[in-house]
Amino acid sequence: MSENQQDLQALYELILNRKKTPIAGSYTDYLFTKGLDKILKKVGEEATEVIVAAKNDSDAEFIYEVSDLAYHVLVLMAQRGIDLDQIKTELAKREGLMSKTKERNEIKKL
Numbered sequence: 267m268s269e270n271q272q273d274l275q276a277l278y279e280l281i282l283n284r285k286k287t288p289i290a291g292s293y294t295d296y297l298f299t300k301g302l303d304k305i306l307k308k309v310g311e312e313a314t315e316v317i318v319a320a321k322n323d324s325d326a327e328f329i330y331e332v333s334d335l336a337y338h339v340l341v342l343m344a345q346r347g348i349d350l351d352q353i354k355t356e357l358a359k360r361e362g363l364m365s366k367t368k369e370r371n372e373i374k375k376l
């Protein structure tokens with residue numbers, strides 16, 4: 267990993283650290299202080315911004331919004347007490363599984 271790439275595990279640990287040891291002026295601390303509903307609101311907003319950016323041509327804007335969402339999801343995970351290893355374990359269970367697309371009946375127009 268290049269020096270200019272954020273390590274997700276390190277970021278998650280920094281977020282956990284903010285939860286354990288609040289720091290004045292920290293945005294992460296601000297989110298934890300506001301609580302779950304505020305964090306959920308931010309995740310919702312950031313997800314919407316990803317959707318809007320994905321429809322636009324700018325890769326930079328899309329990357330920016332996905333990064334905002336990733337950070338806020340990590341804050342949500344920390345708030346819920348779920349760590350990255352638990353997500354990796356869940357993803358590993360799916361490795362090699364064949365996805366099944368369901369046969370769906372055509373929607374009939376009324």
Ligand SMILES: N=c1c2ncn([C@@H]3O[C@H](COP(=O)(O)OP(=O)(O)OP(=O)(O)O)[C@@H](O)[C@H]3O)c2ncn1[C@@H]1O[C@H](COP(=O)(O)O)[C@@H](O)[C@H]1O
Pocket residue numbers: 277280284291292293294295308333334337
């Ligand atoms: N990756 C991030 C990160 N991504 C986005 N953000 C913040 O997320 C906010 C999103 O902007 P918005 O305009 O949606 O929100 P806002 O108006 O600032 O605040 P709201 O009242 O709407 O919540 C901005 O304030 C960004 O600074 C982040 N804040 C922190 N980090 C990482 O977390 C570390 C610790 O940050 P602090 O907790 O601030 O020390 C930092 O060093 C970074 O590595």
